[in-house]
Amino acid sequence: MRATLMYGPGDVRVETVADPKLHEPTDAIVRVVQACVCGSDLHPYHSMDATTDGVPMGHEFIGVIEETGTEVSSLANGTLVIGTFSFQDNTCVFCRDGFQTACVNGGFFGSHDVPGAQAEYVRVPFAEGSLVPVPDVSELSDLIPSLLTLSDVYLTGYHGAHMGRVEKGTTVTVIGDGAVGLSAVLASRELGAEQIILMGRHTDRTDLGKEFGATDIVAERGDEGVAKVMDLTDGEGSHVVIEAVGHMPAYEQAYGVIRPGGIISRVGVPQYEKAPVGFGSIFGKNAAVTGGPAPVRAYIDDAIPLVLEGKINPGRVFDQSVALDQVADAYTKMDSREALKVLVKP
Amino acid sequence: MRATLMYGPGDVRVETVADPKLHEPTDAIVRVVQACVCGSDLHPYHSMDATTDGVPMGHEFIGVIEETGTEVSSLANGTLVIGTFSFQDNTCVFCRDGFQTACVNGGFFGSHDVPGAQAEYVRVPFAEGSLVPVPDVSELSDLIPSLLTLSDVYLTGYHGAHMGRVEKGTTVTVIGDGAVGLSAVLASRELGAEQIILMGRHTDRTDLGKEFGATDIVAERGDEGVAKVMDLTDGEGSHVVIEAVGHMPAYEQAYGVIRPGGIISRVGVPQYEKAPVGFGSIFGKNAAVTGGPAPVRAYIDDAIPLVLEGKINPGRVFDQSVALDQVADAYTKMDSREALKVLVKP
CATH class of the missing domain: 3.40.50.720 (NAD(P)-binding Rossmann-like Domain)
Structure with missing residues (x-):
C-alpha cells in the first residue's frame, strides 16, 4: 500500500510499504476513506532529527472496517468508523475516568509498531476501544470531513x-x-x-x-x-x-x-x-x-449526533484537499499558512 | 506599642514603635489577643535582603476592636474579631467571585504602610471586609487558638x-x-x-x-x-x-x-x-x-461554627506559645523544627 513517512525536517515522502496485518486478536484493519494533516505534525516537520527509517505519519482518520481480529465482535466488516487519534482499550481504570489518552494499554499512532493513518490502510489496536462506528453514513457523504474532525481536531x-x-x-x-x-x-x-x-x-x-x-x-x-x-x-x-x-x-x-x-x-x-x-x-x-492530549473517546458519542443533525459543522476547518500521493504538498501549504487544514484522500 | 520587625535573615526584633492610627474612614484598630508565626514567615527569615528599616511581621491575628473609622458601621468597639491574613473590601468583582486575595483594593499585612500583627495593635484596612466578628466568645476562651487558625493556616x-x-x-x-x-x-x-x-x-x-x-x-x-x-x-x-x-x-x-x-x-x-x-x-x-493565596474570607463564615461546635479543632497545630517580647524564640524554634507552630500573646 501507499503510506506517508517523514524522514527529517521538511522531508515527507509517500512510499509503497507492506500492507498492514492483524497482530493481536483485538486489532482491526481499516481502509482509510479520509485522513488529514494535523498542526502537531508540523512540530516534527520543523525540528525532528533526520532518520533513515522514516516515521510513519497521520493519526486522524475515518474509514471502513476491512478485517478484524477474533476478539472483535462489535465491528462488522464494511462499517464506517471514526478512529480516535490515540488508541485505547476503553476499559482500564483511567479510560473509565474519562482520560483515555492515559490508557494503561494505549498509545499513539505513528510508530513502526503502530504506523500512521496518512496511508491506504491502518492497523488499529484495541479496535473496540479505538473505533467508533457511524453505521448509517455513506463514505461518499458530505458529512465525512466534519465526522473526521471528531478523530482529533474538533474534540481537541x-x-x-x-x-x-x-x-x-x-x-x-x-x-x-x-x-x-x-x-x-x-x-x-x-x-x-x-x-x-x-x-x-x-x-x-x-x-x-x-x-x-x-x-x-x-x-x-x-x-x-x-x-x-x-x-x-x-x-x-x-x-x-x-x-x-x-x-x-x-x-x-x-x-x-x-x-x-x-x-x-x-x-x-x-x-x-x-x-x-x-x-x-x-x-x-x-x-x-x-x-493535555484530548480523550476524544470520552466525547465522541455525544458529538456524532451534533454533526449528523447539522448542529455543528467543524469540517469547515478543511480548506483544501489532496490525494495521498500529494501529501507533501499538504505539509508545505499548512506550514506556510497557505492552507488551514488539508484533507488527504487515499 | 511593641511590634515585631525583621531586619535580615535570622534577625527578628521586638521594638517600641508608634501606636497605629486610623488612616482611612474604612479602617479599624484592633488590639491583638493572639497572633502567631507562619511557615511563610520563615522564607524571609532564611533569605531576605538585610534592611536598616526592618519589615513589620505577622498577618494572622484574633483581637478586639479598639477604634473604627467613620465608615465602619457593623463592627462595634469591644467585639472579638478574626482578621483575615489579607485585607480586602469584600465587595469588588473578584471578591464577589470568592477570590478575595485578588481584591482590586486589597493587599497583605507586613509593610510600613500596613504593618504586621505580631504586635500589640494592628491597623486593619477595609475593616468590614477584613475582620469577621465572633461576638459570643470571650478573649479568654480555650477556642481562641482554633479560631485564630481561621485567619490563615487552617483555611489555607x-x-x-x-x-x-x-x-x-x-x-x-x-x-x-x-x-x-x-x-x-x-x-x-x-x-x-x-x-x-x-x-x-x-x-x-x-x-x-x-x-x-x-x-x-x-x-x-x-x-x-x-x-x-x-x-x-x-x-x-x-x-x-x-x-x-x-x-x-x-x-x-x-x-x-x-x-x-x-x-x-x-x-x-x-x-x-x-x-x-x-x-x-x-x-x-x-x-x-x-x-494560590487562600481567600479565607470566602470560607471563614462556614468554618467558625465548626470550631464553635467542636467539630474541628485546628488549633492543635499550636504546640508552643510565647509572649510578644519572646517572638524571636518562636522563629528560632519553628525554623529548627523544634516547634510546629507558635502562638504569640501580646
Missing part, C-alpha cells in the same frame, strides 16, 4: 473548553487561529460562553472564527495583545484561556490575560517543559493550568 | 483541598507535615476524602496528622517517596495532591504521584517561578495545577 478544541469548565456566561480567550483554536471557539459557543475572544492574525481564519462564534478578534500579540484582551474584559481578564498553540509566547499571553481564579486550558502540545507558574504568573491570582 | 489547608476538588471518595496526598499540611489533612477529611496520604518525616507531626485523618504516612522523599505513594494507590496515583511546602522537590513529588486527570493544588508559596509543566510532567497525563 472541545477538550480545551471542557477542561476550562466553559459554561453559560463564561468569557473565553482562545489563543491561536489554527484549526484547533477555531474548534475551541466553536466548542466554547456550544458550551454557552458569553464572550469569545479569538487571538489570531490571519483574517481568513479569524473570519471563520467569527462564524464559529468568536465575538472579538485580537490580532495583536505579546503585551499589546494582553492589553487589548484586558480592555475587552473591562480590565478583569478572561475566565478561561484556551491555549491552542503550544509555544511559550502563547503561554505568556495566557497568564497575562487570565482572570483571578481563572483556568488556562492548554491543548497545543507544549514545545517547552518548564514555564512560569510562580507568584508572578499564576499562583498570585489563583489561576489554574490544565489540559 | 482548606483552600488546598477545595481547589483540588476533594470530595467523597477522593484519594489525597498531602506533601508537607507543617501546620498547613496538617490543616490540609483535616480539611480533606472534612470534605470526605477516602484515603489521605501524608508525606512527612517528623513523627510528632505525622502523629497529629493521623489524628486529623491521615490514613497513610510516607516518610520517604524524592523517587522513593513517589514509589511509596504509587504503591499505596495501586499504581494509579493520587486524584489530588496538596503541595504545602513551596519548594521544587515538593512540586516534583506532586507531579510524580498525580493520577491522570488529577489536580495538584499548591498552597505552599512557591519559592520558584518556573517549573515543569510539559508533556513529561503534567500535560501528558492531563493533570492540572491550581492553588
Whole structure:
C-alpha cells in the first residue's frame, strides 16, 4: 500500500510499504476513506532529527472496517468508523475516568509498531476501544470531513473548553487561529460562553472564527495583545484561556490575560517543559493550568449526533484537499499558512 | 506599642514603635489577643535582603476592636474579631467571585504602610471586609487558638483541598507535615476524602496528622517517596495532591504521584517561578495545577461554627506559645523544627 513517512525536517515522502496485518486478536484493519494533516505534525516537520527509517505519519482518520481480529465482535466488516487519534482499550481504570489518552494499554499512532493513518490502510489496536462506528453514513457523504474532525481536531478544541469548565456566561480567550483554536471557539459557543475572544492574525481564519462564534478578534500579540484582551474584559481578564498553540509566547499571553481564579486550558502540545507558574504568573491570582492530549473517546458519542443533525459543522476547518500521493504538498501549504487544514484522500 | 520587625535573615526584633492610627474612614484598630508565626514567615527569615528599616511581621491575628473609622458601621468597639491574613473590601468583582486575595483594593499585612500583627495593635484596612466578628466568645476562651487558625493556616489547608476538588471518595496526598499540611489533612477529611496520604518525616507531626485523618504516612522523599505513594494507590496515583511546602522537590513529588486527570493544588508559596509543566510532567497525563493565596474570607463564615461546635479543632497545630517580647524564640524554634507552630500573646 501507499503510506506517508517523514524522514527529517521538511522531508515527507509517500512510499509503497507492506500492507498492514492483524497482530493481536483485538486489532482491526481499516481502509482509510479520509485522513488529514494535523498542526502537531508540523512540530516534527520543523525540528525532528533526520532518520533513515522514516516515521510513519497521520493519526486522524475515518474509514471502513476491512478485517478484524477474533476478539472483535462489535465491528462488522464494511462499517464506517471514526478512529480516535490515540488508541485505547476503553476499559482500564483511567479510560473509565474519562482520560483515555492515559490508557494503561494505549498509545499513539505513528510508530513502526503502530504506523500512521496518512496511508491506504491502518492497523488499529484495541479496535473496540479505538473505533467508533457511524453505521448509517455513506463514505461518499458530505458529512465525512466534519465526522473526521471528531478523530482529533474538533474534540481537541472541545477538550480545551471542557477542561476550562466553559459554561453559560463564561468569557473565553482562545489563543491561536489554527484549526484547533477555531474548534475551541466553536466548542466554547456550544458550551454557552458569553464572550469569545479569538487571538489570531490571519483574517481568513479569524473570519471563520467569527462564524464559529468568536465575538472579538485580537490580532495583536505579546503585551499589546494582553492589553487589548484586558480592555475587552473591562480590565478583569478572561475566565478561561484556551491555549491552542503550544509555544511559550502563547503561554505568556495566557497568564497575562487570565482572570483571578481563572483556568488556562492548554491543548497545543507544549514545545517547552518548564514555564512560569510562580507568584508572578499564576499562583498570585489563583489561576489554574490544565489540559493535555484530548480523550476524544470520552466525547465522541455525544458529538456524532451534533454533526449528523447539522448542529455543528467543524469540517469547515478543511480548506483544501489532496490525494495521498500529494501529501507533501499538504505539509508545505499548512506550514506556510497557505492552507488551514488539508484533507488527504487515499 | 511593641511590634515585631525583621531586619535580615535570622534577625527578628521586638521594638517600641508608634501606636497605629486610623488612616482611612474604612479602617479599624484592633488590639491583638493572639497572633502567631507562619511557615511563610520563615522564607524571609532564611533569605531576605538585610534592611536598616526592618519589615513589620505577622498577618494572622484574633483581637478586639479598639477604634473604627467613620465608615465602619457593623463592627462595634469591644467585639472579638478574626482578621483575615489579607485585607480586602469584600465587595469588588473578584471578591464577589470568592477570590478575595485578588481584591482590586486589597493587599497583605507586613509593610510600613500596613504593618504586621505580631504586635500589640494592628491597623486593619477595609475593616468590614477584613475582620469577621465572633461576638459570643470571650478573649479568654480555650477556642481562641482554633479560631485564630481561621485567619490563615487552617483555611489555607482548606483552600488546598477545595481547589483540588476533594470530595467523597477522593484519594489525597498531602506533601508537607507543617501546620498547613496538617490543616490540609483535616480539611480533606472534612470534605470526605477516602484515603489521605501524608508525606512527612517528623513523627510528632505525622502523629497529629493521623489524628486529623491521615490514613497513610510516607516518610520517604524524592523517587522513593513517589514509589511509596504509587504503591499505596495501586499504581494509579493520587486524584489530588496538596503541595504545602513551596519548594521544587515538593512540586516534583506532586507531579510524580498525580493520577491522570488529577489536580495538584499548591498552597505552599512557591519559592520558584518556573517549573515543569510539559508533556513529561503534567500535560501528558492531563493533570492540572491550581492553588494560590487562600481567600479565607470566602470560607471563614462556614468554618467558625465548626470550631464553635467542636467539630474541628485546628488549633492543635499550636504546640508552643510565647509572649510578644519572646517572638524571636518562636522563629528560632519553628525554623529548627523544634516547634510546629507558635502562638504569640501580646
